[in-house]
Amino acid sequence: MTRQLFRCLLIGGLIGLAHAAASADEVPRWRIDPVHSRVVLRVSHAGFSSALATLSAPSGELHYDPEDWRSAEAQVVLALSRLDFGDADWNRRMAKSDFFDVRRHPLAQFESTRIVVLDSTRAEVHGLLTLRGVQVPVSLSVQRNAVGRKLPWLVRERVGFSARATLQRADFGMDRYPTMIGDDVQIEVEIEAERARE
Template identity: 45%
Template sequence: MPSRFRCLLALLAGASAALAGTSARAAGADDYTLDPVHTRVVFLVEHAGFSRAMGTISGSSGTLRFDRDDWRTAQLDVTVPLARLDLGDAKWNAAVLAARLLHAEKHPEARFVSRQVEGVDADHAKACGDLTLRGVTAPLCLDVTFNALKRHPLPPFRRTAGFSATATLSRKAFGIDAWPTVIGDEVKLLIEVEAVRSRGNGDNPQAPADAEPADTGEEGLKPDEAGKIEDGEGEPDPALPASEVP
């Protein structure tokens, strides 16, 4: 066989192997939906050199694609509702949401979309992507810590992933440059995320053994299971309605 044909066959074989590897990695990833109750953004920014003002934003929503064994397949798309911002004071909140700063009336949401996720080790990764804030899109990288991936101990017992993340951004990079002698430019972010596995993934025969129960009623529970903890991680509480668990 001529050498040029051998080289061509080798290249084709290598490409096929690479595609097969990519497909295998993607097949191991599951889709998750962010839990807005247990996902929160904390931000810290210098206040005139005296202290760092601390605020929170709750109610974030979005999607996550995640494979515990391969960080490279991870994809995150999250929307943060700026109207949920809370600095602990109504006047402070109004000032930060006003046109000179976040201009939340015109730009009510911030959005982060990951472009690349690289593992540092089994439990840590750097997720880089684009943050859109106040109508400006700029790059942002998150340092991510993996906390847990397991069946939630409370109803409706869904398989849940948990993460912590940190990041630092310049507010000037997003056109937020008012009050420079009072408000610092550097904003530190502390982020806590819980994400619940989407329903379709439970049909995978290779899903982990502690995946959520089959869809048998109220959010995957049998009629007599609401409000009970069935997996040995706590005492059953028949008086606790599923709608009131934390």
């Protein structure tokens, strides 16, 4: 009886694992469109104004079921060579070792670890951001804007998101000039992704 019970539990467990793996495989994959995706950084310039920078052409992949946020995952990569403060001298200064250290750490990477569903179009996405070789937990407030083929020339479905977060640059070792450059960095993300071929 004990052996039979063990066999039943083992078979049930294997079936459960197989079902979970199949469910993970069924979550639609979406590839980020670098042309229609961008990250904006906003930081105080000594309280006089907010300095703005953009990071264009992010790459990566989303796993996202429009009917169920709980299975969502995100992996995003940013090439820091594309960081643009709107001034060539400032760009060169920010690329140096005491700031973004682009030569030694050319990429920033984000990978989600947990999703907290708020409603059908909003969620809190928690994950790890790696920048300058330092990995820091971050939380983004994410809004799904639209999903589907809303434009007549689109071959495959698209999904679009807006996200917001606030980081502290000192957490990544960028703590120079604290009276001139604010520590809080507001992040605004616009992402479009195209459904991948299965």
